[in-house]
Amino acid sequence: DGGITQSPKYLFRKEGQNVTLSCEQNLNHDAMYWYRQDPGQGLRLIYYSQIVNDFQKGDIAEGYSVSREKKESFPLTVTSAQKNPTAFYLCASSIVGGVGQPQHFGDGTRLSIL
Amino acid sequence: AQKVTQAQTEISVVEKEDVTLDCVYETRDTTYYLFWYKQPPSGELVFLIRRNSFDEQNEISGRYSWNFQKSTSSFNFTITASQVVDSAVYFCALRVTRDDKIIFGKGTRLHILP
Numbered sequence: 001d002g003g004i005t006q007s008p009k010y011l012f013r014k015e016g017q018n019v020t021l022s023c024e025q026n027l028n029h030d031a032m033y034w035y036r037q038d039p040g041q042g043l044r045l046i047y048y049s050q051i052v053n054d055f056q057k058g059d060i061a062e063g064y065s066v067s068r069e070k071k072e073s074f075p076l077t078v079t080s081a082q083k084n085p086t087a088f089y090l091c092a093s094s095i096v097g098g099v100g101q102p103q104h105f106g107d108g109t110r111l112s113i114l
Numbered sequence: 115a116q117k118v119t120q121a122q123t124e125i126s127v128v129e130k131e132d133v134t135l136d137c138v139y140e141t142r143d144t145t146y147y148l149f150w151y152k153q154p155p156s157g158e159l160v161f162l163i164r165r166n167s168f169d170e171q172n173e174i175s176g177r178y179s180w181n182f183q184k185s186t187s188s189f190n191f192t193i194t195a196s197q198v199v200d201s202a203v204y205f206c207a208l209r210v211t212r213d214d215k216i217i218f219g220k221g222t223r224l225h226i227l228p
Contacts, residue, residue: 031214040123042205042220050214058215088157100147100166100209103216105159 002027006091006106012114013078013085021076021109023091030096032074033103036060037088046089049074050096078111086112116141118208120219127196128227135191135222137206143167148182148189149207149216159205165189193224201226 004025013019025032031050035043045058049068063082068074074093078085088110092103117140127133139148150162163173165182173180177194193200206219 040220043218045215048214056214090157090159092159100164102149102151102161102164103159104161105151108157110157 004091004093004104004106006089006109008109009107011109011111013111014114016080018077018079019085019111021078021089021091021111023074023076023106024072025074025091025093025104025106026072027093027104028071029093029104030071031094032068033092033094034058034064034066034074034076035090035092037090037108043090046076116143116146116208116210116213116217118206118217118219120204120206120222122222123220124223124225126225126227129198130195132192132194133196133224135193135204135206135224137189137191137219139187139189139206139208141208141210143210143212146208146210149209150180150189150191151205151207153203153205153221155202162191196226198226198228200224 007022033048034046037043044060046064047058047066049055052071055066055068065077088108090108091106094103095101119138146167148165151159153159170182179192181190203221203223205221207216209216
């Protein structure tokens with residue numbers, strides 16, 4: 001079955017440490033997205049990419065970085081510059097140009113500070 | 115700028131009652147899509163429905179129905195004869211055709227009490 005796989009499910013970060021969240025999709029989608037979800041805040045867009053080797057900042061990109069070296073993969077790094085990283089992170093993908101097409105989501109990664 | 119408002123933060127109803135989740139959106143674009151997603155406790159967002167701005171027909175799918183009214187910029191979601199499995203967070207979202215991003219509301223947490 002096609003879908004989006006996020007790993008790990010739970011992640012803990014120490015002070016000053018960078019951590020990387022994995023997102024892999026086998027839906028053959030060109031566009032991929034990273035969202036952050038905080039209680040009562042809904043989903044906020046961190047970064048998105050519509051094509052390999054290209055990506056754009058979302059609304060809350062500070063303290064995060066991404067890469068898109070392969071169509072299937074869009075890892076998110078939470079850097080030490082992100083002072084409040086505790087949140088639920090969701091990865092999504094969709095067809096480029098298909099505005100009416102829904103985004104497909106992974107199961108999420110819950111990041112906490114040690 | 116686009117905006118989605120879900121004024122109901124949290125709703126609790128007893129099983130078998132009907133419940134309506136409100137969604138009000140703002141956009142100056144004439145062509146756009148509206149979506150509803152369900153987020154069960156497992157965390158993954160599940161796509162429920164999409165509507166384009168030119169189609170104001172209401173839709174029914176089993177116990178779910180959606181009422182789209184452009185005159186009031188609303189896209190409300192009704193669950194008939196609610197069940198405990200309907201307990202989740204529900205998100206309304208908006209995407210305009212000239213933008214790569216989907217704007218999510220903050221979500222409504224629905225509790226169905228047995």
